[in-house]
Amino acid sequence: MVVYVFGRYIRIAHWVRNGLLIWLVLSGIYIGNPFLARNLASEASEIFIMAQVRGWHVIAGWILLAMTLVRIFQFLFIRQDGKLGLGAELRMAPVMFSWRAWRDQLAFYLLMRRDHPHFTYSNYGPLQYLVYTMLYASLLVISVTGIILAAPYLSSGIAVWSADIMRPIEVWMGGLANVRAVHRFVMWFFILFTVAHIYMAVWNSMRTGNLLIEGIVSGFAAKDDDVHSRPATDEELEPAAKTEKKSTPSEKKSPNAGGKH
Amino acid sequence: MNRPHTQTEPPAQAPTQEHSPREYYERLAAEADAHMDRLEAKEPLKELTLETLLKRRGVTRREFLKMVAVTTAALSLPSIFDLRVARAAELATRLPVIWQELQSCTGNSIALLRNANPGVDALLLDLISLEYSEVLMAPSGQAAEDVLEAAIERYDGQYIAVFEGSVPVADGGNYLTIGPAGHTGIEIVEHISRHAAAIVAAGTCAAYGGIPAARPNPTAALGIADFLNTRRINTPVVNLPACPVSSTNIVGTILEYAMFGRLPQLDAFGRPLWAYRDRIHDKCERRSHFDAGQFVEGWNDQEGLKRGLCLFKVGCKGPMAYNNCGVVRYNEGTSWPIMAGHGCIGCSEPGFWDTMTPFEEPLPGRVYPLPFGLDADADTIGAVALGAAAVGIAAHAGATVVKSALEQRQAKQEPPKKEQ
Secondary structure, X not given: OEXXXXXXXXXXXXXXXXXXXXXXXXXXXXXXXXXXXXXXXXXXXXXXXHHHHHHHHHHHHHHHHHXXXXXXXXXXXXXXXXXXXXXXXXXXHHHHHOHHHHHHHHHHHOOOOOOOOOEOOEOOOHHHHHHHHHHHHHHHHHHHHHHHHHHHHOOOOHHHHHHHHOHHHHHHHOOHHHHHHHHHHHHHHHHHHHHHHHHHHHHHHHHHOOOHHHHXXXXXXXXXXXXXOOOOOHHHHHHHHHOXXXXXXXXXXXXXXXXXX | OOOOOOOOOOOOXXXXXXXXXXXXXXXXXXXXXXXXXXXXXXXXXXXXXXXHHHHHHOOOHHHHHHHHHHHHHHOOOOHHHHHHHHHHHHXXXXXXXXXXXXXOOOHHHHHHHOOOOOOOOOHHHHHOEXXXXXXXXXXXXXXXXXXXXXXXXXXXXXXXXXXXXXXXXXXXXXXXXXXXXXXXXXXXHHHHHHOOOEEEEEOHHHHHOXXXXXXXXXXXXXXXXXXXXXXXXXXXXXXXXXXXXOHHHHHHHHHHHHHHOOOOOEOOOOOEHHHHOOEOHHHOOOHHHHHOOOEOOOOOOHHHHHOOOEOHHHOOOHHHOEOOHHHHOEOOOOEOHHHHOOOOOOOOOOOOOOOOOOOOOOHHHOEEOOHHHOOEEHHHHHHHHHHHHHHHHHHHHHHHHHHHHHHHHHHHHOOOOOOO
């Protein structure tokens, strides 16, 4: 049976972020070492290639930062019932400090156990929780360094006054050159994250049949209890196709349904 | 003042909403006049007047006033200060200065002295009462030491100490010893700084450690301000980094001190805002080519070089470096690196050398030290990590395929268990 796991905002935000990151990496590489052919046919006063790439890089960065802040707010302060309070996801943090959770999760990824461990108190596995926390921390770091790098190009505005507030960070890093280096390294973290994220999502989806990949598009993924500990067979896929229409629940077939380790 | 950095020392009368710019500068002028009146009441420390000096060096009044106007403009002061700067130059004979070389190449003194013409800026070295300067003074050995001691004693708490070069602290400071008694740099800087009214760190080495402090920094070189922090000496320091610092910035700082009797507004790295508010990039004559994406592609790119395109791709660090080179230029305003066709090397930034090399490649080319001699730049590190991830993914995917095949074979042989 499939359940609605990813809301509309989460799905849209996921793909918008994906697009923003691709653009930010490409334009960032151009800003670091411009690779486009120069146009000498026009006067310098008529074309603004670098200025435009930089401008859209900064705009995309601000959008990404805004989405990041919304997500962090949700993480910290939105409870399970949607009201303000101590965030539901923040309460899941103990999974990161559970030796048992790490053992089960790593055993699953290292093919030493067949069924996906899941945790009654957390939507995320310990590795997932750690990596996503790092991802959002990195998004903040790259935004802060980005603002510090963007501010000298501007005479006033939000970037200028926020860079003034963050001047101690610039001093601590040791000047714009180091800020730029940090910005570059965090970019590589995102590239690595993306590659690992895609592989893990596809692998998980195939290995457990939890419809994760489909879920981030449609919003529907397999219910935890229905996650099979082996690749779906042809017979299972048949009724699964029907469950696209929410109304017909798939044939409940769960050899490990009760056996959550 | 539309974009203030963090200020370490706010001016006595910062422009506020209540003050119009006119009112602000009038107050500032009154402050300067009051201070210079006090200074004028003091005995001159040498029997030299500006007039005789100009005559002796063959500098016309016109040339002198040009220098004054340039300095006033560099100090971001309006033209009502022209005559006040000239007066400050005149009164500079009442300003005791000790110029101490440390772990340095004396390049900053040389930049000030070695002008093609009888340098107008170098005038200042004659004007100020330079009590001690290894490069310029006649005495040597014990005689020189005696001069220094006498000056410190006589002008206790009044003199400006100009330091050139870094302080090596490794091995008890033994990497730098000066004089017949073999005083270490540590002892000298401590001694001079404790009794100084203010300190000017001239050049990047004095400001941030500079080239001697580049990795692996065998002498554990420190900039003056960093060194004084470790010794808890609170004498105010003005950093004038650059390699060498332009004469306008040295002259301006000293004249400003003569004019107001206090240090200028500083940025977060201790540099005067009037000189280091904007980046090289912001005042660059090739900037329009940067925005247009027109770059010199390499040192063989004759067309690009001839057309004066942006030097970013051949390693210009202008976007990362704060200084006013593009405005005041070097060698009496003749030229400066970017005008001459080489990118900025960012010599006025903290961490200069390590953070700015390689000089002829954009910043992503910076090489980081890694263990086992595997030094690499950020992109190589990233690409290797990505390659490792790809290998890991391939291995994991392969293992999963094999494991799944084994599991399916097993599942065919055994009927599925009801319970786990």
